[in-house]
Amino acid sequence: MSQYDDEFKNVKHGLPSENKTQQAKFNFFALFAVVGVIFAIFILLFGQTINTAGQQLNTIGGNSPAQMISVATLALLVGSIQSWVFKARIKSRALLYIFFSILGGAVAGLFGGILMNSGLNYGAGNGFIVGGVTGAIAGGISSLAQNGVMNNSRYGSKWFGYSFFSWAITFAIGFAISWGLRGAVDETISLALSAAFLMISSGIALVIFLNNTPQIEFS
Structure with missing residues (x-):
């Protein structure tokens, strides 16, 4: 048994x-x-106000500003909960952890908006593509930065892989839900369903990750 395996075994015994x-x-x-x-x-409750603000932003800078705000908001919520989950590991660096989540979300929203401006705009198929790219960028950027905050040298690659793929998958499906339902139901309803799905699926994804890598939190 290698030294790494011995260390890993000891950590597991400490769970x-x-x-x-x-x-x-x-x-x-x-x-x-x-x-x-x-x-x-x-x-x-505030869907009409949100839609109006989004339309005004679209007239100013295309789809990117609204996408940056919406994705950054979702990243803020996910990152805030994750910072509580990993509070023992990140200690006093919770705000920095959350900031990196927001940063990843904002950059991802920028690229998502660019894709929308290029013609990938609404419809379930386009939503799946734009959502997948957006989620991958958000999860990838935030996790790379968060590894330093979490002192995550041993499990850094796993955290990056989890964040990259889980965010890509959940955002792809979430965007597909929202964009695919537009026209069939009120836009506010499709957006609310998508947001709820993204948060709940993010929770499921984190639990799956912790089942496979409990040492990142429970050691």
Whole structure:
């Protein structure tokens, strides 16, 4: 057995009991779900104002400004919950962790808006493409920066891989839901459903990641 395997084994022996970790992971998912539902309700209540603001931004700078704000907002919510999940690891650097989430979301929104301006604008298929690219960029940028905040030298590649692919998949499906439903239901409803899906699926993805790599949080 290699020295790395010995170290890994010792870390695993230091994990909390199975019941405590399962309860913690359920709490993590529940928090994502609750925030997702609240965010969806907020969109339903203020959807007209949000749509009007988005249209005004589109007249100023195309689709990029509105996309930057919307994706950065989602990244803010996800990053804030993640900072609580990993509070023992990031300690006093929670705000920096959240900032990197917002930064990744803003950059991703910029590129997503550029894709929309190029003609990939609405429809489930286009939403899947734009959402996938947007999520991959957001997850990739934020996780690379967050690895330093988390002192994540051992599991850095896993955190990057998880963030890159999970954000890409959830955003692809979330955008496809929102864009695919437009015309069939009110735009506010499609946006609210998409936002709720993104938050809840982000919680599921994090629990799956922690099942496979519990040492990143529970060691």
